[in-house]
Amino acid sequence: MNFWLELLLKLALILAVMLPGALVVIFGELKISAHMQSRIGPYFAGGRYGWAQPLADGLKFMQKEDLVPAAADSMVFRLAPYIVLMGTLATYVIIPFGPDLVVENLDLGLFYLLAVSSLTTLGVLMAGWSSGNKYSMIGGLRAAAQLIAYELPLVLAAVAVAVQAGTLSLNGIVASQAETVFTIGGFDVALPFVLKGQIIGFLIFVTAGLAELSRIPFDMPIAESELTMGYLTEYSGLRFTMFFLGEYAGMVAMAAIVSTLFLGGYYLPFVDADLLNVVGPLVLVAKVGLMCFLFIWIRWTFPRLREDQLQTLAWRWLIPAALVNIMLTGIAKVVL
């Protein structure tokens, strides 16, 4: 096939996965948060349950004037949302939905993933810096400081998984979670990494992942009550929508990564390997939904930490724990 045609197809495929995914998660967040607060939540748009609320919100944002503040560095200001969205999009490329259902099966998948996922922070920093607003700037700088704090535990937690799986390819990681651990009564039981000794790694990865997503308890770059809206303060209309979509698409991506690394990805026990190409996506979606629910649940329960407390948390607790985790994994790998 023509290279460009293939590229275009793949891009369309990613968008077809990402946009509905983000919208569903937005709706889920609206509804779940409402019920956690004894509210009804969206109700009117699209009939009884208000399912069309995210679409209606999107339409509303599109009608808003696209403001660029006079003090802003207008080129950087306009570019920032695209960078954020791009960083998120790029992670979708390597998420395996089935043994063969993956856009690009990179051998260095994990490495690529961790590299591109920090691209969004660059966009955030650009947005904060270029807005010409002190709140935005503090928000942007906080995002940068945050990156330093959570990136290392995130990487180290993933390293332990790579050590245990013996590969950096995401498909390989899923495959190694499908290996039989023991057999009971003729059934081959395979365990995901979270049950194969990576529980500490899982917790660290989820914590650091929340920080990467800038979600409560780590939403200091936005910090509505302190910085009005942080780096988003000056954005409106379509550009704001892009940040908004990017945020939720990022959440879906993070959930997919956690599912792949720790929860067995598309793999379901007792399902034939050939059938996995069909049920695999559904299995992954279910796991992603579970993780997203966890993220939402945490978001609507906890308060926000302070920037310096995140640094303390990351450097004093997460990084040492992650290092110990790698060590233990390594020892286990050698001994067993």
Added chain:
Amino acid sequence: MTVMDPLVAMHRAEAAVSVELETPGMTLNIGPQHPSTHGVLRLVAQVDGERVTQVQPVIGYMHRGYEKLAEVRTYAQITTLVNRIDWVSGFANEIPYIRAVEKLAGIEPTPRAQFIRLILTELARISSHLVFMSSYPLELGAPTPLMHALRERERVLDLIESVTGGRFHPNFNRVGGVKPAAGGGSSTKKQTQDLPQGFLQGTRAAMGEVGAVCDDLEELVTGNELIQARTIGVGVIPADVALSYGMSGGNLRASGVDFDLRKHEDILPYADLDFDIPLGRNGDCYDRYVVRLQEIRQAARIVQQAIDGLPSGPLQAKVPRILKVPAGEIYVRAENPKGEMGYYVISQGGKVPYRVKIRSASFSNLSILPWVLEGALVPDLVAIMGSLDFVLGDVDR
């Protein structure tokens, strides 16, 4: 009284991020419109990175001139002004004013009216504190306690409305008694209206619900390690500093000063009731939060007792049709949910006061901001400001 426990010392040390680089400061203008300023307060903060070096509060954006307006209103009309001062506890504001006028005019309200006033004051205290319980975690970033606390506050407001006809601005107190301004219909309008049927029972039930939401909040907020990390050791106000700034109410008691006007003043029959005054130890944000949470429980206890002891009898003492207050002056203060609220009323005889000076709690409580915010981080600025629980209407009047 201000011995620091090791936990606080640890948190303080953690909060102290050393700023070694020489960087020029920045002026951060917070407010008058900002999500965490509770209305229209403006803070001009000098910040060095995230550290606040100096804060200058600018007030007056909500000045409505109530003291001046009161000079051209009759005594009955002024009640409609005073319950708008601190709008989250409207009923409690009316009490010291109406008691001042009663004392000046030499009119003694009936015992039943006094007890109804007491019940409604405590309901107003619960509703005011529930607003704090809802907004404070929100300032720290936790959005859910907001709705949980407001849900119960709605119950309490419904009770206040069922008696007085108003949710926020009851205008229920008359010189010599209580009376709803709302007439329900022609036949009974001119009679003094008593409590509506089912109120006492409903209040009892609501107090149970309020206790339940306090349990919820204790699990959701009080015991939450993140909340503790954000509030313990933050914004410490020692007792002597609190006293020297004229703080009062929960803010003062959080610093460990045992001072509650409900125990010292006799303007409402609190002496007949048994309740505790929660005290804090360190005077940090966490103590201010916990003290208010405990005060809700105590207020619910007071309400239960007051319902049991509610005397029967008339609601309104005999008052001349046209009230003329003899010349004189008086200062009456009461424990408002926000702290000490007092009215200095000067009468020269006649239907209109010569002067009404309002001492509002939030104004004095707010005055400590420059002291306590010096050296705080920007996130702590929000945490400290929120913990002082002020209302801008109460600051500017």
Added chain:
Amino acid sequence: MTQVDRNSAKLPLGGLLKGMKVTIKAMVTRVHTVQYPVVKETPVPRARGVIALDPEACTVCMLCARECPDWCIYIEGHKQEIPPDKEGGRVRTRSTLDRFDIDYALCMYCGICVEVCPFDALFWSPDYEYSEFSISDLLHDKERLTDWLETVPTPPALEGA
């Protein structure tokens, strides 16, 4: 006097889990809000929603307009001569109401007017659905105020009665 104590969570991070328990519990219990235009809560009978006027009872005494703290009631009336019932009788005068407006943009809903009216001409109604797109439409005239009369509820029974 009691000293508040600091909750020390037994389990590390146990407080966080407890909080998550509260939110999940709230999620599965019934919601407390109603969807307003579809479902409406009934306000209590004493609620001060809107003021209704009984023009027959009003004698244009102006008490309400004078006692209103922000003077938002506008009344105009004139004296009407009523011819004597029988020949040679006295000619009586009666005040009739020409204009009775309440400006709800100014009204503080304090209820003083209702309370001072000596002839039972003003009533509170808990109805609240009269918001307008233009602030000048909040000035309700005599007819509009009279229309509210039918929404005035019977007063609630009293405690202990």
